[in-house]
Every structure is written in C-alpha cells, then in structure tokens.
Amino acid sequence: MVTSRIRFTSAQRAELWERWKNGQSVSAISRALDRRNKTGVEKIVVLYGGIAQAPRRRAAASLRFEEREEISRGIAARRSIRQIARDIGRSPSTVSREIRRNWGSQGYRAKRADRLAWERGLRPKPCRLALHRELRWRLAQKLALQWSPQQISGWLKQQFPTDLDMQISYEAIYRSLFVQTRGVLKKELTVHLRTRRHMRHAKGGNTGHSQGQIPDMVSIRERPAEAEDRAVPGHWEGDLVTGANDTHIATLVERSTRFVMLVKLHRTAC
Numbered sequence: 001m002v003t004s005r006i007r008f009t010s011a012q013r014a015e016l017w018e019r020w021k022n023g024q025s026v027s028a029i030s031r032a033l034d035r036r037n038k039t040g041v042e043k044i045v046v047l048y049g050g051i052a053q054a055p056r057r058r059a060a061a062s063l064r065f066e067e068r069e070e071i072s073r074g075i076a077a078r079r080s081i082r083q084i085a086r087d088i089g090r091s092p093s094t095v096s097r098e099i100r101r102n103w104g105s106q107g108y109r110a111k112r113a114d115r116l117a118w119e120r121g122l123r124p125k126p127c128r129l130a131l132h133r134e135l136r137w138r139l140a141q142k143l144a145l146q147w148s149p150q151q152i153s154g155w156l157k158q159q160f161p162t163d164l165d166m167q168i169s170y171e172a173i174y175r176s177l178f179v180q181t182r183g184v185l186k187k188e189l190t191v192h193l194r195t196r197r198h199m200r201h202a203k204g205g206n207t208g209h210s211q212g213q214i215p216d217m218v219s220i221r222e223r224p225a226e227a228e229d230r231a232v233p234g235h236w237e238g239d240l241v242t243g244a245n246d247t248h249i250a251t252l253v254e255r256s257t258r259f260v261m262l263v264k265l266h267r268t269a270c
Contacts (some may be wrong), residue, residue: 007040008033008040008044010055012033013044013053014055015032015033016029016033016041016044016045017052017053018052019032020045020050020052021052026038026041026042029041049174049175049177051174051175056121058118058121062117063090063094063098063114063117065110065111065114067088067090068098068110068113068114069110070084070087070088071084071088071095071098071099071108071110072108072109072110074087075099075105075108081095081096081099098113102116127172127176128165128168128172129168129172129176132165132166134166135156135165135166135168138156138166139152139168139173142155148170149170149171149173149174149177150170152170152173153167153168153169153170153173154229154230156168223235227255230255230256231256232256233254233256234254234256235254235255235256236252236253236254236255237252237253237254237255238250238251238252238253239251239253247264248264248265249262249263249264249265250262250263250265251263
C-alpha cells in the first residue's frame with residue numbers, strides 16, 4: 001500500500017491514535033484533524049491494523065546531537081580520537097565507528113550524521129515469525145482450524161516448553177495478522193478469527209455496530225485462572241452460531257478437553 005501522500009505531523013499522528021483508542025470513528029477523527037475526507041486517516045488505521053504505533057525514541061546509549069557536534073569540532077581542531085572520546089565521555093571505538101560510518105574525518109558533518117543515524121533506525125527489524133518458518137507454519141495451520149490466538153499461544157507453550165523460538169504471545173499473533181507492514185502472515189487468515197475482524201478496535205469504542213447490552217453482564221476477562229489456563233476440566237465456553245433462514249445453533253466447548261456439544265435452537269412464537 002502506498003502511503004507517501006499521507007501527510008501528518010508527529011503531533012497529528014499522536015492525536016489520531018489517541019482519538020482512535022478512545023473509540024472515535026474515522027470520520028470524527030478526520031474532522032478533528034481538519035481533513036476534507038477520511039481517506040488519509042483510514043489508510044493509516046488500516047495499514048497498522050488499528051494498533052497504535054509507539055512513538056519513536058532514541059536509545060539511551062546512542063550519541064546525542066551535541067556529542068556529534070563536539071566530534072566535528074574535535075576533527076576540525078585535529079584532536080586525536082582518544083582525545084575526542086575523553087572530551088565527550090565515550091569510548092574511542094564509539095567515536096572511531098561514528099566517524100568511519102559517516103564519510104571519515106574529511107566528510108564528517110554533525111547534522112548529517114545525526115539525521116542518517118535517525119534514518120538508519122527505521123530499518124525494519126524481522127519479527128520472530130519472519131525468522132522461524134516452522135513456527136509460522138504451525139500458527140497458520142492452527143488458525144485455519146479456527147483456533148484463537150490465545151489457544152495457539154497456550155498450546156505452543158505446552159508443546160515446546162523449553163524452546164523459546166517456538167513460543168509466541170497471542171498479542172504478537174494479532175499484530176502479525178493486523179499490521180500490513182509486517183507482511184509475515186497472509187491477510188486472508190483473518191477470516192478464521194472468531195470475530196472476523198481485520199483490525200484492532202478500541203475496547204468499548206464505536207466500531208459502527210449497535211449491539212445490545214446484557215444486564216449485569218460479567219466480562220469473560222473476569223473468569224478464574226483455572227478456567228483461563230485450561231488446566232482443570234469442567235469449564236465450558238458457550239457461543240451462538242446463526243445461519244440462513246433464521247436458524248441458530250448453540251455451541252458448548254469444554255476448555256480442557258475441547259469436547260464440543262452442538263444444540264439446535266428452535267424458534268418460539270413471541
């Protein structure tokens with residue numbers, strides 16, 4: 001997807017994601033950012049799967065712009081690398097590497113070196129799924145079997161308790177599915193998610209669907225720990241499947257053994 005025409009400042013992007021996390025619609029965000037249409041906002045949200053990107057920060061150990069200016073002045077004054085390193089409190093190897101990667105003593109410029117260092121930080125870092133083919137294959141296989149990311153993550157921990165390369169969090173699975181820039185898992189696999197979502201929506205936010213609320217509803221996030229990790233049999237999970245011609249089937253799944261019961265529901269006159 002081409003994003004070169006999407007022009008947002010850092011402050012606008014931060015406001016965009018803050019409003020999205022608060023449940024505002026794409027149209028409302030576009031109006032708040034004085035955009036004539038919602039295309040620009042929509043492209044960014046879809047590109048990153050509705051997952052807000054963390055603001056970029058320099059690593060604490062990286063050279064600061066002031067230090068690069070001091071290196072540049074030291075070179076102009078013909079001071080040695082060890083002298084420059086002492087002046088800025090860095091090791092000689094750090095100063096030597098900084099000068100060497102930025103056109104040497106003759107071409108070193110502090111402003112240009114600082115800009116290039118920031119740009120080099122944009123190089124994509126391969127995620128675990130991109131590096132481990134077997135993990136990627138097993139994950140895609142389980143998704144095709146309608147397993148949820150939470151189930152897959154738990155199953156991998158049980159099957160490969162000592163192999164960290166074969167383990168992955170369910171959040172990383174969602175990110176690999178939703179964030180298009182990663183390109184690790186096929187986008188088509190999102191159809192196997194139970195929610196059929198293709199991006200992350202804010203919890204409790206306006207997703208465009210009007211859903212009724214169950215009185216005194218208890219959230220699934222409040223279920224006890226023994227039900228969450230499926231260690232103890234006897235905990236059931238229910239769902240409702242709606243088909244054509246107003247047909248409905250209730251499903252009950254035992255979380256530990258995954259034993260499934262299907263119940264056909266008949267229409268009743270009101």
